[in-house]
Amino acid sequence: MKEKINVAEIFGSNVFDDSVMKARLPKAVYKDLKKTIENGTELNPAIADVVANEMKEWAIEKGATHFTHWFQPMTGVTAEKHDAFISPTGDGKVLLEFSGKELIKGEPDASSFPSGGLRATFEARGYTAWDCTSPAFIKETPNATILCIPTAFCSYKGEALDKKTPLLRSMQALDIQAVRVLRALGNTTAKKVNTSVGPEQEYFLVDKKKYLQRKDLIFTGRTLFGAMPPKGQELDDHYFGTIKERIAGFMKELNVELWKLGITAKTQHNEVAPAQHELAPIYASNNVATDHNQLIMETMKRVADRQGLVCLLHEKPFAGINGSGKHNNWSMVTDDGQNLLDPGKTPHENEQFLLFLAAIISAVDKHADLLRMSASTPGNDHRLGANEAPPAIISIFLGEQLEDVVKQLITVGEATSSKQGAPLTSGVHTLPAFEKDATDRNRTSPFAFTGNKFEFRMVGSTQSISDPNVVLNTIVADELAEIADKLEKADNAKMEAHELVKELLTAHKRVIFNGNGYSDEWVEEAERRGLPNLKSMVDAIPSLVTEKSISMFEKHGVYTKDELESRVEILFEQYAKVINIEALSTLDIAKKQIVPAVIKYQTSLAESINTLKQAAAVDTSVQEELLTAVTENLRELFTAIEELEKVESEASAMEDDVQAQARYYHDVVFEAMGKVRKPADTLEMLVDKAAWPMPSYGDLLFEV
Numbered sequence: 001m002k003e004k005i006n007v008a009e010i011f012g013s014n015v016f017d018d019s020v021m022k023a024r025l026p027k028a029v030y031k032d033l034k035k036t037i038e039n040g041t042e043l044n045p046a047i048a049d050v051v052a053n054e055m056k057e058w059a060i061e062k063g064a065t066h067f068t069h070w071f072q073p074m075t076g077v078t079a080e081k082h083d084a085f086i087s088p089t090g091d092g093k094v095l096l097e098f099s100g101k102e103l104i105k106g107e108p109d110a111s112s113f114p115s116g117g118l119r120a121t122f123e124a125r126g127y128t129a130w131d132c133t134s135p136a137f138i139k140e141t142p143n144a145t146i147l148c149i150p151t152a153f154c155s156y157k158g159e160a161l162d163k164k165t166p167l168l169r170s171m172q173a174l175d176i177q178a179v180r181v182l183r184a185l186g187n188t189t190a191k192k193v194n195t196s197v198g199p200e201q202e203y204f205l206v207d208k209k210k211y212l213q214r215k216d217l218i219f220t221g222r223t224l225f226g227a228m229p230p231k232g233q234e235l236d237d238h239y240f241g242t243i244k245e246r247i248a249g250f251m252k253e254l255n256v257e258l259w260k261l262g263i264t265a266k267t268q269h270n271e272v273a274p275a276q277h278e279l280a281p282i283y284a285s286n287n288v289a290t291d292h293n294q295l296i297m298e299t300m301k302r303v304a305d306r307q308g309l310v311c312l313l314h315e316k317p318f319a320g321i322n323g324s325g326k327h328n329n330w331s332m333v334t335d336d337g338q339n340l341l342d343p344g345k346t347p348h349e350n351e352q353f354l355l356f357l358a359a360i361i362s363a364v365d366k367h368a369d370l371l372r373m374s375a376s377t378p379g380n381d382h383r384l385g386a387n388e389a390p391p392a393i394i395s396i397f398l399g400e401q402l403e404d405v406v407k408q409l410i411t412v413g414e415a416t417s418s419k420q421g422a423p424l425t426s427g428v429h430t431l432p433a434f435e436k437d438a439t440d441r442n443r444t445s446p447f448a449f450t451g452n453k454f455e456f457r458m459v460g461s462t463q464s465i466s467d468p469n470v471v472l473n474t475i476v477a478d479e480l481a482e483i484a485d486k487l488e489k490a491d492n493a494k495m496e497a498h499e500l501v502k503e504l505l506t507a508h509k510r511v512i513f514n515g516n517g518y519s520d521e522w523v524e525e526a527e528r529r530g531l532p533n534l535k536s537m538v539d540a541i542p543s544l545v546t547e548k549s550i551s552m553f554e555k556h557g558v559y560t561k562d563e564l565e566s567r568v569e570i571l572f573e574q575y576a577k578v579i580n581i582e583a584l585s586t587l588d589i590a591k592k593q594i595v596p597a598v599i600k601y602q603t604s605l606a607e608s609i610n611t612l613k614q615a616a617a618v619d620t621s622v623q624e625e626l627l628t629a630v631t632e633n634l635r636e637l638f639t640a641i642e643e644l645e646k647v648e649s650e651a652s653a654m655e656d657d658v659q660a661q662a663r664y665y666h667d668v669v670f671e672a673m674g675k676v677r678k679p680a681d682t683l684e685m686l687v688d689k690a691a692w693p694m695p696s697y698g699d700l701l702f703e704v
């Protein structure tokens with residue numbers, strides 16, 4: 001029970017990481033590979049056999065029997081197909097082999113992955129290619145030990161069929177442009193600029209036995225029915241509250257699994273909603289952080305299952321309490337160790353920082369629609385703009401110190417001071433004296449500067465963080481490219497940079513907002529400022545294929561027009577499919593579970609009235625009132641079911657036009673689902689708990 005965990009020893013023990021490579025590979029091979037990993041040079045195919053063989057030996061020592069090219073198709077989850085290391089020797093025996101070719105290239109028969117028309121089924125070739133910038137690892141489960149090789153997944157023609165390829169392309173684009181800017185500013189040492197990302201992951205844990213009695217959770221990941229329990233999150237007593245022992249047990253096992261995978265699981269705490277929690281790792285390179293986040297989500301589900309729990313990653317598993325998101329902390333770092341978003345003590349004097357800051361502000365303002373799109377999932381539609389998560393309007397929070405510097409630059413043309421943090425005065429002499437930060441926090445901004453990084457807070461909890469980072473990297477790269485063009489031409493680059501900072505800040509100051517992003521006034525104010533407010537995923541999807549967006553993505557080699565169009569198709573389809581499943585589940589549960597349960601209860605009420613009346617002068621008015629209320633709501637429920645059936649079948653028939661279909665699901669079917677839910681939730685409060693066919697919100701949220 002209380003065995004000691006040797007964290008230092010287990011950390012990374014299942015990763016073919018730098019230290020393993022250094023120890024096991026011939027020096028020349030190691031050096032060669034390292035060059036590709038660190039400098040982004042092309043991989044030398046000659047070394048692949050050696051690396052593969054060593055990788056196999058190492059994996060077999062760890063108990064692996066199979067390898068897999070681990071990839072991230074456009075479903076948003078990861079995919080794997082296992083191959084045993086065996087190779088027949090001709091005498092009825094086998095050798096264990098793994099060649100360089102098998103390491104570098106795979107060809108899954110991948111015709112069933114979404115391609116949005118990029119690949120017709122008759123030309124179904126797709127290749128997976130080794131991404132050596134993210135280390136191979138061993139996935140160890142009670143029943144299997146598999147060597148996993150992170151790969152990118154492309155079509156025969158080289159089109160990206162996954163979420164990794166565009167991410168790697170966008171990191172490359174940002175690297176190129178950021179280095180150009182640094183060079184122009186006189187930096188001669190930095191050779192590479194990487195994006196660093198630390199995603200904070202929110203999740204719910206519920207009891208598996210109760211989960212299994214909720215068809216809605218099983219089919220859709222969220223509750224489609226459920227009256228509010230007497231207690232929700234109003235007391236704020238769950239946030240950072242003491243962690244229950246059962247949950248602590250989950251977190252402990254999860255941490256060990258993640259540490260073995262070299263994932264820096266660092267912070268854990270209870271979140272705002274009951275049964276909600278959060279895990280944050282220490283930031284890593286964008287690509288690795290993205291792979292790790294996928295592994296975190298997957299491991300959470302597996303560990304929960306082992307412990308009689310279920311981990312819900314849906315953005316809104318329960319109505320009426322907070323849902324889950326993922327804060328994407330993002331910065332740019334040079335290979336010589338500079339964080340480009342570190343303002344230092346006196347940001348007003350830090351011209352380089354101000355230039356990168358201005359670039360980001362401009363990029364976010366110009367491409368707010370794309371950023372909004374990058375955080376769109378059917379589940380996230382329940383959160384954004386719903387007073388618990390950032391609004392669907394993109395704005396930037398800079399904090400008092402930077403806002404003041406920006407103001408000086410815009411109004412006076414020069415910034416001559418930076419506000420400093422004062423000593424914290426708590427009034428208690430025995431508390432240590434320290435300086436507080438120059439800037440307070442803001443919880444309601446979708447894009448907040450937090451000390452030395454930006455935190456993109458709109459991302460949904462189920463999402464791969466690839467999409468938001470592809471957009472962030474590319475829009476910033478695009479802005480930096482324009483800046484670099486000007487700096488390279490200027491006689492005095494430093495003066496030009498200073499002018500550009502003023503120009504960009506003045507032109508894009510409308511996107512800066514330090515107030516309460518949850519307020520209605522902000523929605524009106526944002527409209528006056530001309531900021532887009534894309535309320536739903538269906539509204540946001542077309543932003544991927546505006547002329548502006550196509551030309552930007554093509555310019556930086558991140559997406560082709562075809563790739564963007566295919567994504568639009570997939571997203572509309574995905575939206576329609578999700579709402580369709582929700583609608584069918586609503587009907588299934590309402591018709592087969594709720595209506596029969598209500599009829600039974602109604603009958604028992606009627607029988608009770610009869611029996612009591614026969615038994616003489618007993619007052620049956622309570623039963624009669626209840627019976628009337630039940631009957632009225634049952635009628636309303638039944639009418640709503642019939643309506644939902646009608647619109648659902650209309651929607652299913654619209655498959656020729658995915659956009660119109662998605663729109664119809666959003667505007668009509670989704671609304672109709674709500675009309676079924678309302679009387680059903682009222683009935684839940686009228687009907688005997690023992691007769692209700694599923695665990696209540698109270699049972700799910702408080703009996704974990």
Ligand code: ADP
Nearest residue numbers: 196197198199280281282283329330331450453
């Ligand atoms: P906060 O409390 O402001 O959210 P934390 O230090 O707790 O800040 O960090 C939250 C997440 O941001 C963590 O995953 C952390 O590793 C990550 N983070 C910190 N610095 C950076 C950075 N320079 N780039 C990217 N992510 C970062």
Ligand code: MG
Nearest residue numbers: 200278280327
């Ligand atoms: Mg948080």
